[in-house]
Amino acid sequence: MSWLPRDFVHPPHVDVPGGAGHRLRPISGADAPLDHPAVMGSRERLWSVFGPAWGWPSATMTYEANLADLERHAAEIEAHESFNYTLENAERTALRGCVYIDPPEKEGADAEISWWVVDDEAGGPLERALDAFVPRWIAEDWPFERPRFIGRDLTWEEWLKLPDLA
Numbered sequence: 001m002s003w004l005p006r007d008f009v010h011p012p013h014v015d016v017p018g019g020a021g022h023r024l025r026p027i028s029g030a031d032a033p034l035d036h037p038a039v040m041g042s043r044e045r046l047w048s049v050f051g052p053a054w055g056w057p058s059a060t061m062t063y064e065a066n067l068a069d070l071e072r073h074a075a076e077i078e079a080h081e082s083f084n085y086t087l088e089n090a091e092r093t094a095l096r097g098c099v100y101i102d103p104p105e106k107e108g109a110d111a112e113i114s115w116w117v118v119d120d121e122a123g124g125p126l127e128r129a130l131d132a133f134v135p136r137w138i139a140e141d142w143p144f145e146r147p148r149f150i151g152r153d154l155t156w157e158e159w160l161k162l163p164d165l166a
Contacts, residue, residue, distance in 0.1 A: 014137060
């Protein structure tokens, strides 16, 4: 059984209210020229968040490895297996972060959602706009009853300790 209703259509792009023209859209391999420098430019902070759970991003992640990762994400989006939305600036010339919407790996939720912004947006107005928007967007536009916001309503360390789904 799928984790999403058969007739569910994921949003193709979403404006982030209060985000100064930033929007979310499904990521693809074509985003690698913007994604790789965004990720690697914020790698130490991203590793401190996602490293223990996902082993990402490695210190030696090449452009080619990043491209393959984005192409895998695009295939997962197409198959409705999971969703990675890029956060792009108003001019569509810079990737400023990502939002992940995944099926649950741990007990107690029907989706696991997390997100990040690049270092120079951390703690600023864009991150605050995203923090306010994502839970509302998930509640309004996605068919989940018990979404879990990892890094928000529980820490990654708490999430790692939860029982895996059987």
